[in-house]
Amino acid sequence: MEDRMVHTYQARKELRPRNLDGISEDQVSRHWSLYEGYVKNVNLLNERIDALARKGEFGPEFAEMKRRLGFEYDGMILHEHYFSVLKAGQPPLSDATELAKQLKRFFGGFESWRKEFSAIGKMRGIGWAILYFDPEFGVLSDHWITLHEHGHPAGYIPILVMDAWEHAYMVDYGAAGRSQYVETFLRNVDWAKVEQRLKEAMRYSQMHAAV
Ligand SMILES: [Fe+2]
Incomplete structure (x- = not known):
């Protein structure tokens, strides 16, 4: 048999959030x-x-x-x-960013997008709310992912991911605290990081289109 290789993953300690506001x-x-x-x-x-x-x-x-x-x-x-993307004390998303422009294009503006994304995060059941970029057509769309592996649109790139499993907020807000948690999560988003992720996805999309 040909030699095989197994990659060993490590927990990415540099991503661990600290000093959040309300979490x-x-x-x-x-x-x-x-x-x-x-x-x-x-x-x-x-x-x-x-x-x-x-x-x-x-x-x-x-x-x-x-x-x-x-x-x-x-x-x-x-x-x-x-x-x-969790970081306390970050400025709100600026209208001048690419993300703000794209949210306006596909959702009518940041606030309209926020309402939809929050509503998805508050849906009954366990899962995730995810804002994706479709590299094929350059479209932004929100999705509900039940469990971890069910429902991802193939090839889409996650731009903003919110955990909506109860374990993400039970300690601070209890089983009925999802609404409060969703608002708290959005208050702690590092929008510069989300903007960076969108730009990287758009560059990937352009490279893909050129092939
Ligand atoms: Fe989780």
Whole structure:
């Protein structure tokens, strides 16, 4: 058999948020531990899948671990997106930014987009609210992702990711505190980071179009 390589992921410590406004250190710390669990499980599954593949054993055990990998992998990546934009005390989104222009184009303006995104975040059930960029047509759209791996539009690039699982706010706001949490999340967004992510996605889109 050809040699195979398994990449080992590490928790991205540089993304851990601190001193947030309305999201406590205790809440962040517990949530971060869950994220570390996803990283650990991605590595564990990849190693076990690799061991089976090396032996040519592609039976039910292999299939179930492959299924499970989608949940663990997306759980890891979505949490990285989520934590990376949380920063207290950042200025509101400026009208001069590309993000503001695109939100105006596709949603009628920042406030209209905010209403839709917040409503998605408050939907019943566990999941994620995600603002995506479609690199094929340059469109921004909001989506609800149930679990971690179900519902992602293929090839779309996440621009802003909000965790709407109860574990993201239970410590600070309790089980009925989703509305308060959504408002708190949006108060802690580092818009410069989101702007940067959109610009990178747009550059990727242009490169893709040129191929
Ligand atoms: Fe989470």
